[in-house]
Amino acid sequence: MSHDKKEQHAYNASIPHDTVLSAYRRMKTIRMFEDRLHEDFKTGNVPGFAHLYAGQEATAVGICSHLTDQDQIASTHRGHGHCIAKGVGVVAMMKEIYGRQGGICNGKGGSMHIADLKKGMLGANGILGAGAPLACGAALADKLAGQGHVAIVFGGDGGVNEGAVLESMNLASVWKLPLMFVVEQNGYAQSTPQQRTTSVSSYEDRAKGFGMPAATVDGLDFFAVYKTAGALIQKMREGHGPVLLECRTVRFYGHFEGDDQVYRPAGEVDDARKNHDCLKLFAESARNMGISQAELDRIDHEVAELIDRAVQESLKAPHPALSELHDGVYVSY
Amino acid sequence: MTRHITLKSAINEALDQEMARDPKLLLFGQDTAGGVGAGGVADTWGGVLGVTKGLYTKYGDRVIDAPPTEMAYVGAAVGAALSGVPVVAEVPFIDFMGVCFDQLLNQAAKIRYMFGGTAEIPLVIRTMVGAGINGAAQHSQMLTAMFTHIPGLKVVCPSTPHDAKGLMIEAIRDKDPVIFCEPKFLYETSGAVPADPYTIPFGQARIAKEGRDVSIVTYGPMVPRALEAASQLEQKGISAEVIDLRTLSPLDRTTVLKSVMKTGRLVAADEAHPRCNIATDIVAQVTEQCFTSLKAAPQMVSAPHTPVPFSPVLEKAYIPGAEQIIAAVSRTMASHA
Ligand SMILES: Cc1ncc(C[n+]2csc(CCOP(=O)(O)OP(=O)(O)O)c2C)c(N)n1
Ligand SMILES: [Mg+2]
Numbered sequence: 001m002s003h004d005k006k007e008q009h010a011y012n013a014s015i016p017h018d019t020v021l022s023a024y025r026r027m028k029t030i031r032m033f034e035d036r037l038h039e040d041f042k043t044g045n046v047p048g049f050a051h052l053y054a055g056q057e058a059t060a061v062g063i064c065s066h067l068t069d070q071d072q073i074a075s076t077h078r079g080h081g082h083c084i085a086k087g088v089g090v091v092a093m094m095k096e097i098y099g100r101q102g103g104i105c106n107g108k109g110g111s112m113h114i115a116d117l118k119k120g121m122l123g124a125n126g127i128l129g130a131g132a133p134l135a136c137g138a139a140l141a142d143k144l145a146g147q148g149h150v151a152i153v154f155g156g157d158g159g160v161n162e163g164a165v166l167e168s169m170n171l172a173s174v175w176k177l178p179l180m181f182v183v184e185q186n187g188y189a190q191s192t193p194q195q196r197t198t199s200v201s202s203y204e205d206r207a208k209g210f211g212m213p214a215a216t217v218d219g220l221d222f223f224a225v226y227k228t229a230g231a232l233i234q235k236m237r238e239g240h241g242p243v244l245l246e247c248r249t250v251r252f253y254g255h256f257e258g259d260d261q262v263y264r265p266a267g268e269v270d271d272a273r274k275n276h277d278c279l280k281l282f283a284e285s286a287r288n289m290g291i292s293q294a295e296l297d298r299i300d301h302e303v304a305e306l307i308d309r310a311v312q313e314s315l316k317a318p319h320p321a322l323s324e325l326h327d328g329v330y331v332s333y
Numbered sequence: 334m335t336r337h338i339t340l341k342s343a344i345n346e347a348l349d350q351e352m353a354r355d356p357k358l359l360l361f362g363q364d365t366a367g368g369v370g371a372g373g374v375a376d377t378w379g380g381v382l383g384v385t386k387g388l389y390t391k392y393g394d395r396v397i398d399a400p401p402t403e404m405a406y407v408g409a410a411v412g413a414a415l416s417g418v419p420v421v422a423e424v425p426f427i428d429f430m431g432v433c434f435d436q437l438l439n440q441a442a443k444i445r446y447m448f449g450g451t452a453e454i455p456l457v458i459r460t461m462v463g464a465g466i467n468g469a470a471q472h473s474q475m476l477t478a479m480f481t482h483i484p485g486l487k488v489v490c491p492s493t494p495h496d497a498k499g500l501m502i503e504a505i506r507d508k509d510p511v512i513f514c515e516p517k518f519l520y521e522t523s524g525a526v527p528a529d530p531y532t533i534p535f536g537q538a539r540i541a542k543e544g545r546d547v548s549i550v551t552y553g554p555m556v557p558r559a560l561e562a563a564s565q566l567e568q569k570g571i572s573a574e575v576i577d578l579r580t581l582s583p584l585d586r587t588t589v590l591k592s593v594m595k596t597g598r599l600v601a602a603d604e605a606h607p608r609c610n611i612a613t614d615i616v617a618q619v620t621e622q623c624f625t626s627l628k629a630a631p632q633m634v635s636a637p638h639t640p641v642p643f644s645p646v647l648e649k650a651y652i653p654g655a656e657q658i659i660a661a662v663s664r665t666m667a668s669h670a
Contacts, residue, residue, distance in 0.1 A: 047645045048467035099467075099644035110469045110643030126471030127429065128401050162432065163404045189401055191368040191378045197400035263368025263377045319646040329639050 012223050012289055020286055023065050023222060025299050027057040029090060030081045031279055032307045034253070037080075037097065040311065041257040047099055050111045053081030055252035058278035059184055060085035062225025063152060063245070066233045072120040072138040074131030074153045077112050078184075079124025082154055088116040094310035100317035107320045108328065129155065129162025132181070136168050139177035139242075148237040150178040158189020158197040160206075169210040172242035179242040180232060181207075184219065186251040191263040207244035219247025220278040223285055250276055334528045341384050341520040343494035344459075347501035348385060348421060350530045352392050355419065358505065360385060360396045361406050362423030362459070369398060381425045382461070382520060403433035410456055411441045411510070419455035421505060427460045427514065428471045430479075441510040442485030453508040457501075462490065463554045463604055464641045464652050465518035473641035473648075475605040477553070478614070480512045481581045487535060488581040490514040492556035494524040496579055499533030506532065516554040536583035540592070544574035547598035547662050550589055550615050552578040555602045555634075555653070562658035573662060581611055586618060593619050597628035598665040602658055607635035632661035 034054040040046050053060070056078075064073065064085035075082040083093055088104060096103030097111045104116055115123035122138060125131050135153035142149040155165055160183050172179045183203040187194050200206060207214030213235075217228045225247060232243045250272040254261040261269065283296055338346070352358055366389030367378020379386025389396040399406035403424055410422035424430055430437070437458065445452045464473040480488045487509055491497040497515070504511040541556060542563050549559045556577045563573040574592050578585065593599050599619050601612035612633040619631060634657045642648055 048469060048643060049472075096643075099646075105643075107644035107647065108470075108640075108642050110467070112469055112471070113643070126469065127432065129432070158401045161400045161402050163402065164432070188371070190364045190381070191371065192364055192398055192400075193371040196370050196398060260377075261373075263371045263373040263375070265372035268372075320642075320644045322647070322650050325642060325647050325650050326637060326639055 008223060008227065011227050012285060015226070017289070017291060019065065020289065020291060021295065021299065023061050023226070024282060024286060024296060025303060026061045026085055027222065027279055027282060028300060028303045029306065030054070030057045030060065030084045032303050033080060033084060033090060033094070036307050036311060038253055038257065045315065046097060048110045050097065050257045051078040051255065052253040052257070053078050055272065055278070056184060056186060056219065056249045057081055058222040058225055058282065059182070059219040059247040059249055060154075062222045063182060063229045065226060066230050067120065067150075067152070069118065069120050070147065070149045072122050072135070072142070072149070072151045074122045074135040074138070074151070075124045076128070076131065076154055076156060076159060077124060077126060078156065079114055080111070083114050083116070083121055083124070086121045087119050088114065088121055090306055091310045091313055094314045095317050098314040098317070099319070100314055101320050102317050106324065106328070128159035129164035131155070132165040132168035135179055136171050136175070136177055139172065139179035140175065142178055150180065150233055150236045152180045152182060154182045154184060156189060157183060157185045157187065157194045158192065160203065161197055169206070169212065169242070169244075173210045173212055176241035178236040180229075180236065181242065181244040183244065183246045185246055185248045188251060188255070190255045191261075203244060203246040212242050212244050214244040214246070216246040216248065219249035220276055220281060222278060222282050335525050336528065337523045338494055338526050339521050339523050340491070340494045340497050341382070343498040343526050344384050344501055344515065345387070346526070347498045347505070347530075348388060349391065351502055351505045352388065352395065354530070357418055358395070359413065359418060359420045360388060360423075361399050361410055361420055363399060363401050363425060365389070365423055366396045366398050380423055382517060384515070384520070385423070403429055404436060407433040407458065408436035408440065410458075411436055411454060414454045414456040414510070415444060415452055419505065421457040421459060423459045425461060426468075426472050427462045427476045428474050430460065430476065437486065437510070437512070438483060442483045445509070446485060454510045455508050456510040457504045457513050458511070459513050459515060461517040462514040463516045463518050464636075464648055465554070467643065467645055467648060468641070469643040470640040475603070475636070477514055477581055478603070478605055478610045481611065481614070485510070486582065487511045488514065489535070489579070490516065490553040490581060491579060492516065492519065492553055492577050494522070494526045496533060496539065496577070498526050499531050500579060502530055503532040503535060507535070514553065518554050519557070522557070533579070535580045536585050537579065538585035538588040539577045539579055540588070541575040541577045542573070544572040544596065546572045546596055547600060547665055548574045548576060548589070548592040548596045549600045549602060549658060549662070550576045550578065550592075551602040552581060552611065553604065555604050558653070558655045559602060559658055561655040562662065565655065565659060566662055571662060571666060578611070586622070589615060589619065590623050594623055594626045597626055599627070599631040600634060600658060600661045600665060601631065602634035602653060602661075604636055604653060606638050607633065608638060610635055629665040632664050634658050634661050
């Protein structure tokens, strides 16, 4: 076993089992939520666009497991995983995606705009890059409050090339904000491969240009993400400035539901599902830590029930009242 | 030869024929080819809803996938056009214009004027407009009025496959920056389109249906709704004329004024929010220029002053339809100036 591997094993052993199990539960919840949406999308009951996070669970959960409700995250169009990792209610999320009453945004936002300010979730976003400036503001508020809270902004390998993100990296560095830029490198922006959207192969090079410390991790390995993100977040809590974390990961489904992704090399997705599934990797590590398969199975069972309940309740929930169309535009007008 | 093809195919055909005619013409956009270089099948996207599919296969490197960085590639399209290379660049949804607005508002629109009339910018920005596909607040807007407001930009919004092709070819041959707004809700609607290239001049509205009693003036996705209203009104004995503006800048005032002078009644409709939109503009111009021809107060039909909601039932309530147009016509028929 290599030195790094040994160190990681020792580190894993130091994580309380409760933390590991709750991370597993969140990852599994994301996976089942997305798998279910993928199936239900075909029935025509799910309106709008859905960008599924399946395959990338270890990244969102590895990072968000270090956060409290007072730490804030800004997400992307592919936001379901970030929301669940941050503790947003699954039933209310599902209702939102169905556009129903009781949805987390009252049916006004849908999949691409799920937000829960009480949970420190500043919203999925339909505009690439738009979360980064917002997260700068959140991090500034954290810095002013002086309680050691931090902000995280998620972005994809394509979207982080937007000017808004690059300007935010500079601003966060100049203002020394407690903000982590997470780049989820899943290889694609829609159908366009990473090397066609980005001038560098490692986003750490971007961070260097802005004077930010950075790290790259295997985004499929929950424990690696958890360890690296934990160290970076701790530094931010201690008053150091922004950081960048690149997580190398894979997208299981198409860019959005309806994308047959034939632009990907034949066998790429099958191989990812077989050999690079972050949940399989997690279960293996967990068993090595002495967590029994039965314990994981129990969680799987509970999660499956929760997801099923979320769908049943969403289908039963009434549509918003027409009068709600005009509500919530302004505080006062 | 004339065939029935979709509005989406009509735009593809216009781009195809102009790419063939002018070897300098370039297409930019996100996934405009799509999938190139990934190792699987290339040219599988053609933009997010497939409008440019097949053009990469035909024109290769003249169809350029840009990173999702609208400020840079839209600005680069302006600069290339200014340097003599005509470009059709795609900003997938008009909602994303916020990201690249300066390059259009302060650069493309003003360069010719600021430079003393010396520059030409043969640029077309293709962009999707309108609600109706459950795209929610950031993928559904009808921001045509914002661009119409700006001197130096031309603004087009077709409602039929025939007009989409002719106006796109005109837009490409035009030497000014054109914001070409594509009503995504109508992409799959079919109509008769001549196979050969043809142009439709800017600033010429189309009388979509002749009538005597009231003029319904609109454009884009509201045109089929106005025609539906007109056919229902016909059964009630009201003869409505429907005018499809086709281009919002320049605007064909003559056709609008002539129609209102004939009918004496005006309903102006826009899918946009109600303040400072195309309908308010039409009502203002008609009221100012042919007040004495009006038999009743002009009426407007618009979406409400709210963002576009996600919930399908709320979105349906948001989008103005034939019903609202009929109600507006009834108001003009009832009241007397
Ligand atoms: C400003 C803006 N431009 C373009 C889009 C369209 N779009 C949505 S997702 C996407 C690709 C994003 O790729 P990446 O950032 O790698 O995230 P991933 O989808 O892989 O999670 C694009 C181009 C958008 N939503 N906003
Ligand atoms: Mg990506």
